Amino acid sequence: MRILAFLIVIISYVSTAYAQGLSETNKENIRFFIDCIKKQQKEKLADKVMYPFNRNYPLPPIRNKSEFIKRYHEVFDAAFTQMISKSNLSKDWATVGWRGIMFSNGELWLDYDGSLRAVNYSSKIEESKRQARIEEIRTTLHSSLKEFSQPILVFKTSKFLIRVDQMKDNTYRYASWTLPNKMSSKPDIIIPKGEFFSEGTASEPNYRFKNKEFTYECSFNTMVEALPSYFVRIFKEEKEISHQKASLLY
The missing domain is CATH 2.40.128 (Lipocalin)
Structure with missing residues (x-):
């Protein structure tokens, strides 16, 4: 969510009207992130995640590095991996004030130090698990x-x-x-x-x-x-x- 470590995990309210250009440091951090995604360097990326890493409620948050590695492909499926890998720094990434670095109108957020703050994208695997969890909750x-x-x-x-x-x-x-x-x-x-x-x-x-x-x-x-x-x-x-x-x- 939900979260509330960083509420943008659950919902992104930010308009691209507030987006700003990237500094060289921003670009360096983004390139590092994209490279990790391209090469599927889960362990390397897991060290740059802000935990707990919330997922779309009522899915449980990813609480630590080992959980992130285990659930990596649920978050970064083939479609999202391709989207990030083929992204253009000037067109797809922007800084948005205190909120951090935004990718694809809020599908993903990095902190200014390059840490992964939030992913609002929901893969088919996650959505299937989420719907199953909702039905489980409904019975209670x-x-x-x-x-x-x-x-x-x-x-x-x-x-x-x-x-x-x-x-x-x-x-x-x-x-x-x-x-x-x-x-x-x-x-x-x-x-x-x-x-x-x-x-x-x-x-x-x-x-x-x-x-x-x-x-x-x-x-x-x-x-x-x-x-x-x-x-x-x-x-x-x-x-x-x-x-x-x-x-x-x-």
Whole structure:
């Protein structure tokens, strides 16, 4: 994701309008990366990965070098390998401010030191495993929650377990349980028709749900050190009545 080491792993919000040219150091790092991909030097590349290396939720993250080598061909399949190998530095790569070096409109991101930060490309193998995992998760949920299009997140606060799913109509559904209840039990509250919105220069993702005079927000933060990485806020009308730090379970 999801991640949240670097949220761009899960979603890329960056427009090519913000892309900038490459320095000689950038080009050197990109050439090194491309060479590793061309020669399939998995061990060499594994030393340049920022771990945990998140994959498209609900696939588990790649946590270390040995896992990266084992799952290398799931991430870099033949099609993606060819795309990178034949890429043009001036046309396909660009720097995008603090976000790093972008390849192919956000399919892949490198840090400025050449480290691999994120891959948003999803191979057929990964997508097949992802769909199987989604169906596995579906069987563990309460009957009222089994219908959804895509799982989005599961937050855990000191008091609540919170689940957000995307529905077939592209709205979002909020469900929560009082701890220690599990997702197999009936939720304390279900709020349909939620919306996605992004905030700040980092385009942090947020999910908002309205239930009568109450508004619930599940938010991510990668920029403000004073704030937790994940948090849930509850508003009554426009007044904030609850602000809870959360952990991202998946």
